[in-house]
Every structure is written in C-alpha cells, then in structure tokens.
Amino acid sequence: MSSYADEPGRGRYDKSMDLFSRATRVIPSGIYGSKNPGFLVAGEYPYFFTRAEGSRVWDADGNEYIDYMCGFGSQILGYGNAEVDRDALARIGDGDLLPCPPPEMVELAEVLAGEIKGMDWSVFAKNGTDATTLAISLARVHTGKPYVLMAEGAYHGAANWCSSNDYPILKDKAEVRTFPYGDIDALRRLFQELRGLIAAVILTPYHHAVFGDSLMPPEGWYPAVEDLCRRERALFIMDDIRANFRLSYAGSHAHFGANPHMVCMGKAVANGHPLAVLMGRGELKKTAGGFFITGTFWMSAGPIIAALKTLEVLKREGVVEGLQDKGRRFRDGLKQAAASEGYELTVSGPPAIPFVRFSSDPDLYHNQVWASRMAAEGIFVHPHHNMFISHAHSEDDFLRTFEAARRAFAYTREHFGD
Amino acid sequence: MSSYADEPGRGRYDKSMDLFSRATRVIPSGIYGSKNPGFLVAGEYPYFFTRAEGSRVWDADGNEYIDYMCGFGSQILGYGNAEVDRDALARIGDGDLLPCPPPEMVELAEVLAGEIKGMDWSVFAKNGTDATTLAISLARVHTGKPYVLMAEGAYHGAANWCSSNDYPILKDKAEVRTFPYGDIDALRRLFQELRGLIAAVILTPYHHAVFGDSLMPPEGWYPAVEDLCRRERALFIMDDIRANFRLSYAGSHAHFGANPHMVCMGKAVANGHPLAVLMGRGELKKTAGGFFITGTFWMSAGPIIAALKTLEVLKREGVVEGLQDKGRRFRDGLKQAAASEGYELTVSGPPAIPFVRFSSDPDLYHNQVWASRMAAEGIFVHPHHNMFISHAHSEDDFLRTFEAARRAFAYTREHFGD
Numbered sequence: 001m002s003s004y005a006d007e008p009g010r011g012r013y014d015k016s017m018d019l020f021s022r023a024t025r026v027i028p029s030g031i032y033g034s035k036n037p038g039f040l041v042a043g044e045y046p047y048f049f050t051r052a053e054g055s056r057v058w059d060a061d062g063n064e065y066i067d068y069m070c071g072f073g074s075q076i077l078g079y080g081n082a083e084v085d086r087d088a089l090a091r092i093g094d095g096d097l098l099p100c101p102p103p104e105m106v107e108l109a110e111v112l113a114g115e116i117k118g119m120d121w122s123v124f125a126k127n128g129t130d131a132t133t134l135a136i137s138l139a140r141v142h143t144g145k146p147y148v149l150m151a152e153g154a155y156h157g158a159a160n161w162c163s164s165n166d167y168p169i170l171k172d173k174a175e176v177r178t179f180p181y182g183d184i185d186a187l188r189r190l191f192q193e194l195r196g197l198i199a200a201v202i203l204t205p206y207h208h209a210v211f212g213d214s215l216m217p218p219e220g221w222y223p224a225v226e227d228l229c230r231r232e233r234a235l236f237i238m239d240d241i242r243a244n245f246r247l248s249y250a251g252s253h254a255h256f257g258a259n260p261h262m263v264c265m266g267k268a269v270a271n272g273h274p275l276a277v278l279m280g281r282g283e284l285k286k287t288a289g290g291f292f293i294t295g296t297f298w299m300s301a302g303p304i305i306a307a308l309k310t311l312e313v314l315k316r317e318g319v320v321e322g323l324q325d326k327g328r329r330f331r332d333g334l335k336q337a338a339a340s341e342g343y344e345l346t347v348s349g350p351p352a353i354p355f356v357r358f359s360s361d362p363d364l365y366h367n368q369v370w371a372s373r374m375a376a377e378g379i380f381v382h383p384h385h386n387m388f389i390s391h392a393h394s395e396d397d398f399l400r401t402f403e404a405a406r407r408a409f410a411y412t413r414e415h416f417g418d
Numbered sequence: 419m420s421s422y423a424d425e426p427g428r429g430r431y432d433k434s435m436d437l438f439s440r441a442t443r444v445i446p447s448g449i450y451g452s453k454n455p456g457f458l459v460a461g462e463y464p465y466f467f468t469r470a471e472g473s474r475v476w477d478a479d480g481n482e483y484i485d486y487m488c489g490f491g492s493q494i495l496g497y498g499n500a501e502v503d504r505d506a507l508a509r510i511g512d513g514d515l516l517p518c519p520p521p522e523m524v525e526l527a528e529v530l531a532g533e534i535k536g537m538d539w540s541v542f543a544k545n546g547t548d549a550t551t552l553a554i555s556l557a558r559v560h561t562g563k564p565y566v567l568m569a570e571g572a573y574h575g576a577a578n579w580c581s582s583n584d585y586p587i588l589k590d591k592a593e594v595r596t597f598p599y600g601d602i603d604a605l606r607r608l609f610q611e612l613r614g615l616i617a618a619v620i621l622t623p624y625h626h627a628v629f630g631d632s633l634m635p636p637e638g639w640y641p642a643v644e645d646l647c648r649r650e651r652a653l654f655i656m657d658d659i660r661a662n663f664r665l666s667y668a669g670s671h672a673h674f675g676a677n678p679h680m681v682c683m684g685k686a687v688a689n690g691h692p693l694a695v696l697m698g699r700g701e702l703k704k705t706a707g708g709f710f711i712t713g714t715f716w717m718s719a720g721p722i723i724a725a726l727k728t729l730e731v732l733k734r735e736g737v738v739e740g741l742q743d744k745g746r747r748f749r750d751g752l753k754q755a756a757a758s759e760g761y762e763l764t765v766s767g768p769p770a771i772p773f774v775r776f777s778s779d780p781d782l783y784h785n786q787v788w789a790s791r792m793a794a795e796g797i798f799v800h801p802h803h804n805m806f807i808s809h810a811h812s813e814d815d816f817l818r819t820f821e822a823a824r825r826a827f828a829y830t831r832e833h834f835g836d
Binding site for chain 2: 015019022023025026027028029031032033034035046047048049050051052053057058059060067069070071072074075079080085088089091092093094095096097098099100101102103105106109110112113120121122123126127128129130137140141144145146158159160163164165167169170171172174175199266267272273274285286288289291292293294295296297298299300380382
C-alpha cells in the first residue's frame with residue numbers, strides 16, 4: 001500500500017474527481033451532507049467508493065484502503081460480514097418489503113427487550129433521526145410539555161429540531177434549548193428557568209462533538225441529570241446511535257450506569273443494513289401505541305434479520321470487549337508512531353471510537369495534512385471526525401496503519417516545519 | 419387456493435395470531451402504523467408474512483396469496499424481480515454502506531434528470547417522509563415564508579407536520595393549513611388570507627385519501643394551482659411517492675401536464691429496496707446545496723443500483739403503459755364478478771392504483787366482509803386502502819382473482835342479506 005507514497009496524489013483520485021464534477025451538475029453540492037468532500041480535505045481524498053470487505057474499502061480509482069470510518073460506525077463486524085449478509089441477502093431476495101411484517105420483527109423486539117438494560121419495547125425505523133425525532137415527539141405527548149434540552153454541538157440527526165440548519169424561518173428549534181455538555185450548573189439553571197415546561201433531556205452517552213475532542217461524562221453527571229428529570233417529570237432520552245455496541249452489549253447507558261426512559265439505536269445494530277430502533281420503558285408503551293408511527297420500509301425483513309444475526313455474533317464472539325481491547329492497542333500504537341516523530345496525540349472518547357488530534361493543534365490543521373497523507377498511504381481516516389474500530393480490524397491492519405502513520409507524521413512535520 | 423373456502427378462518431391464521439400476541443408484549447400496539455391489524459379486519463387477516471415472489475406472498479401459517487398491495491406500492495415489477503435483485507444483492511454483499519457514495523449515485527441522478535420531466539437534481543434518502551419533509555423545509559428557506567398548504571386527508575408521510583397525530587403539544591402543524599382537494603375557490607381563499615406568507619403547496623398527483631374514493635384532479639386544477647403559486651411566489655411540490663411510475667415514466671406530473679418545482683419519489687423507484695428521492699428544478703439547487711442534508715444510509719449502494727435497474731426495466735418493457743392496460747382489465751373483470759352477484763362497484767383512481775368499493779356502501783362495511791373473505795380465498799386485498807397492480811400480475815392471476823371475488827361477493831350478499 002505504500003507504493004503511492006512517492007506520488008503525492010498525482011492522478012490518484014482522477015476518477016473520483018471526474019465523478020464529482022459530474023455530480024455537481026445533478027446533485028446539490030455534488031455530494032451532500034456529512035459525505036460532502038468539504039468535510040474532508042478538497043482534492044486530497046477519494047470521493048467515491050466501489051466496494052468493501054472486512055476492514056478494506058476500494059475507491060473508484062481502484063485504490064485500496066484500510067478503513068477507520070466503518071460506514072460512519074455501522075460496520076461493527078466489518079464490511080460484508082458473511083454470517084450477517086448470508087441470511088439477510090437470502091431474505092431480501094425472497095421477499096424483503098411485504099404487506100405485513102416478518103415474524104423476525106417480533107423475535108428481534110424480544111431479543112432487544114431481553115438484552116438492552118431497562119428497555120421493554122422497540123419501534124423499528126430506518127434513519128437514526130427517525131428514532132430521535134420520534135423520541136422527542138413521544139416525550140412531548142407523554143408529558144404534555146414542550147421543551148427539549150440537548151447539549152451544544154451534540155449530533156442527534158439531520159432533522160430541523162437538532163441539525164445545523166439555523167434558518168429563522170424553520171421553527172423546529174423554537175422549543176429546543178442547549179447547554180454545555182457536562183455542565184451540571186448550566187443544566188440546573190435551564191431546569192429552573194423552564195420549570196414545568198420540559199418534556200425531555202436528550203443526551204449521547206458521551207459527547208462526540210464535531211471538529212473537537214470527545215468528552216466523557218463527568219463524575220456525577222448521570223445521577224444529576226436523572227434527579228433533575230425526576231423532579232421535573234421530564235424524560236431522559238439516550239441517543240446511543242453512534243456508540244451502540246462499542247461500549248456495552250446492554251447499551252451504552254448500562255456502561256455508564258445511566259437509566260434513561262428511552263434509548264435510540266441505529267448504525268451498528270444491523271451491521272450497515274438500514275435499521276434504526278427506538279426502545280423505551282414499559283410506562284411509555286401506551287403513549288407510543290397511541291401515536292401513529294409508520295414508514296414504508298420500516299418493517300422490511302432484510303435489515304431485521306441482519307440485526308438478529310449481528311446481535312448473535314456480537315454476543316457469541318464477545319465483540320464489545322474485544323473492540324475495547326483493539327481500541328486501546330490502536331491508540332497506543334498510533335501514539336507511539338506519533339512520538340517517534342516528536343508529536344504528542346490527544347485521543348479522546350471510548351477506545352473503539354477514538355477522536356485523534358495533535359495535542360498542539362486543537363484547530364485540526366495538522367489533522368488535515370496528516371489524514372490526507374494517510375489517504376495517500378492507503379489508510380482512510382477522517383481529518384475531522386472520530387474513527388471507528390471494527391471486529392474485522394486485525395493486528396496486521398494495525399501494524400500497516402502504524403507504519404503508514406509514522407511516515408505521515410514525518411510528512412506532517414516537514415510540511416509544518418515542526 | 420380455494421381449498422380454504424370451506425373452512426372460514428378456523429386455524430388458518432393461528433401462527434399470525436400467536437406472533438401478534440407475542441408482539442403486543444414488546445412492540446407498541448403489537449404492530450404499529452399502517453400495518454397494524456386494526457387497519458385490516460381483526461382476526462380475519464394474516465398479520466405476518468414470510469416470503470414473496472412475483473405476484474405471490476406467503477403468510478406465517480404457510481398460506482399463499484395473490485397480493486394486491488405490492489409492498490404498499492413499492493413492488494412495481496413484482497416481488498424479488500430477478501434482474502433488479504441480482505445486481506442489488508451482489509452489491510450489498512460487496513459493500514453497501516461505505517464511507518463515501520458509490521459512483522452509481524451520480525449515474526442515477528443523471529438518469530433521473532434526463533427522464534423526470536422538468537427536474538434537474540436529486541437528493542437520495544430512505545423514507546418518503548424524508549423527501550416530503552425536506553421539500554417543505556427547502557421551500558420555507560427558499561421563499562423565506564412559513565406556511566405550507568396541503569389537501570385535507572392527503573397522505574404525505576408520518577412526520578408530525580402532515581400525519582394524523584393531532585396532539586396540541588406538537589407544534590409542527592402550526593403553519594400548515596388544509597383545503598378540500600380540488601376546490602379551487604377554497605384554495606384561492608387561503609392564498610388571499612395568507613398573502614405573502616405561503617412557502618408551498620404540496621399535492622399528490624391525484625387525491626388518494628384514506629378510507630375513501632380516490633379523486634382525480636378536476637379540469638383546470640393544475641393551471642389554477644400554478645397560477646396561484648406564481649403570484650404568491652410560492653413553490654408547488656408534487657408528492658408522487660405512492661403513484662410514481664404507475665401513471666407516467668416521466669413522473670405523474672407529466673401525465674397531468676403539471677409543472678411542479680419539486681417532486682418527491684419513493685416506493686416503486688427501487689422496486690422495494692429502501693430509497694426515496696427529492697428532485698427539484700435548477701433554480702432551487704443552490705438552496706438545497708446550502709442546506710445540511712444527511713442520513714447514515716442515504717447513499718448506500720444497493721438501493722441506488724436497484725433503482726437504476728428498475729428504471730431500465732420499466733423503460734425497456736414499457737411497464738407503465740402495460741400496468742394501465744392491466745389495471746383496466748382488472749377493473750372490468752372485478753366489476754363483472756360483482757355484477758354477477760348483483761353488486762355495482764365504484765372503482766376510482768388510476769387504473770393501476772384502483773380504490774375499490776361497493777357503490778351502495780361508502781362506509782366500507784361491505785368491503786370489510788368481502789376483503790376478509792378474499793383473504794380466506796388466498797387473495798390479499800386491503801379493505802380500506804387502494805390496491806396496486808404490478809408488472810408480475812398475470813392474466814392467470816386475474817382469472818383466479820375474479821373467480822375468488824365472485825365467491826366472496828356471493829358470501830357478502832348472504833352475509834348482509836342484500
């Protein structure tokens with residue numbers, strides 16, 4: 001994979017660039033949203049991928065990468081996991097979207113109710129945003145109160161109530177208020193200010209802000225949040241979509257000893273097949289049952305069967321603990337590679353979801369140069385987003401990554417004259 | 419298939435019932451939304467399906483049906499179309515959800531821009547609701563105005579702004595106003611009342627209300643709507659999700675000579691693979707490009723490849739025209755079967771999306787008895803929803819359906835003493 005290292009990007013992404021140029025004519029921004037090249041480094045990354053297997057992805061120009069995005073976290077067992085895909089693909093071919101749900105929907109809801117701590121029922125949907133948006137609607141209906149509190153810069157999906165679309169004409173944020181993550185006093189002040197008006201607090205299990213370090217919950221955070229919610233009779237919603245099954249098999253809230261009323265899941269739950277889940281406590285089931293909840297593809301069989309198999313493999317192979325070990329190994333190796341070139345790295349977040357940056361550069365300029373160079377080396381890491389470790393990442397992948405990283409750190413040092 | 423006709427439901431749905439009983443413990447309402455048995459006739463229908471092929475579906479008890487729901491319209495080529503699924507499934511196994519989009523996303527956007535009348539760009543999503551909700555957000559941002567007008571009883575998805583969830587605490591409907599479908603004077607009055615405040619009118623190509631006849635657009639409807647929008651500088655959004663490719667390959671708006679600013683597509687576009695599309699005119703591309711639009715699974719390769727293949731087959735085999743012919747044949751045969759038992763049927767909507775009811779019973783009590791009896795005969799028709807005809811329905815399917823229908827009409831006559 002290091003064969004490209006001596007040709008810094010020349011022609012390497014030509015097909016990607018050509019596709020992107022065509023895309024700009026027929027797609028807004030060419031590629032919209034979080035996959036827009038503007039989130040990477042223009043011209044220094046592939047923009048289109050054609051296939052994947054295990055820990056590897058191939059771009060439109062045929063370049064191979066060891067990938068640390070895992071489909072934005074979804075591919076927890078690795079791309080194209082044979083056991084998951086065999087069952088799921090067979091079923092899609094034999095009838096995926098039917099006029100009625102498949103029996104496996106019941107089985108999956110039963111498995112989840114047995115495994116996810118404190119949660120009694122499931123609603124299946126497609127987008128993570130479907131789950132978070134439904135959760136806040138149910139909280140408002142259940143409590144009869146309007147306000148939702150969320151952390152500043154938290155990502156709960158691309159719906160207007162929580163996304164970065166700050167257009168005054170959209171009123172969806174009118175009853176959403178934010179607080180700095182982990183600041184119990186600020187949260188307490190909001191509860192005082194809005195007493196009697198708060199439907200819910202929605203949190204991610206730890207704070208994975210965009211363009212910045214991940215923050216783990218401070219001491220006493222969850223008991224304080226839960227106490228405030230109890231007094232206000234507000235609901236506590238855990239958005240576990242990004243982190244799910246990388247902290248605990250029983251839900252990331254179980255890892256932190258938190259006791260939410262509802263838990264939103266997605267991404268990893270079906271190893272990349274499109275599925276999101278909203279789970280809740282029994283006391284909320286009647287409210288959910290009275291709410292009209294539907295989507296054409298929400299009960300399609302394939303993703304449900306993929307989720308059953310994913311959960312089976314996660315449990316049988318002790319994947320969650322394994323990922324934490326792998327994550328620590330990855331962090332240590334990467335730090336060592338950096339140190340060998342005179343850099344200190346700040347690695348935040350859980351071991352299997354590391355956010356990596358140069359300690360000396362919180363503005364991520366070093367990340368941009370280093371991560372672009374990693375792409376040239378055949379290692380796909382995002383310059384501004386956390387990485388994801390999957391069950392498919394091997395020690396050999398890590399060793400190749402550390403070697404490439406050391407060269408990329410050296411390149412970065414030369415580039416900045418550090 | 420008529421072997422069950424002499425055993426009216428006894429034990430026929432035992433597994434479905436057992437599954438439903440289990441489901442009620444771990445899923446709100448057991449089965450939520452439009453697939454809730456409450457929308458059918460309790461105890462007289464299967465609730466869970468296990469597989470499908472072409473025009474046939476099999477329930478959890480192993481009963482076979484000729485199906486007229488087509489995955490709520492999605493299976494326009496029939497269940498498990500080999501040509502669509504071969505390419506799509508191969509690709510899902512080789513990397514479905516990648517860190518970057520697949521090249522075929524560009525190709526699909528190019529094909530759609532070339533084929534869908536007046537539309538220049540595409541955004542791909544999962545739920546039809548993603549497309550309609552994005553359309554009204556873009557309309558509000560583009561015009562700087564808040565109000566959205568929609569027809570009373572129209573179905574534009576399950577988001578709070580348009581769904582049947584009428585809870586005062588949810589404010590999403592605060593700036594949505596309704597008018598009776600086809601009533602130009604009522605619409606004109608709304609435009610007068612809200613002058614300078616209207617962002618968009620959203621319409622389905624014809625009116626497919628729940629629990630009632632479908633209404634085709636009256637003479638002069640589209641020119642009047644477009645004229646009102648032009649004067650108000652409001653956008654006209656066509657929600658073609660249910661009807662797409664059953665009226666015209668170029669979009670149902672082309673069939674009616676309408677000129678919307680945006681078109682929402684879904685369901686049939688990928689023959690049941692999860693995909694929705696928002697398309698728009700060039701003048702709106704900059705607004706869409708400036709809006710943060712994203713979803714984890716929105717650029718997954720499988721459904722995009724399924725859509726490319728679906729469009730290819732639709733065009734190559736002249737499916738759209740064929741479906742209209744089939745729809746007329748179906749309507750005539752069904753009416754004849756009814757007439758032989760002394761009933762007149764009212765069949766409304768486009769030929770391939772017929773809403774069928776007894777002319778004498780707009781409250782659909784006769785539909786419930788007749789459609790339940792059809793289920794016992796091995797024909798799946800919904801008692802309260804339009805049917806869908808697919809490319810996989812054969813003349814033999816129709817003949818069996820007409821025979822069963824005649825027996826079910828006779829049963830209905832006896833039941834009501836008509």
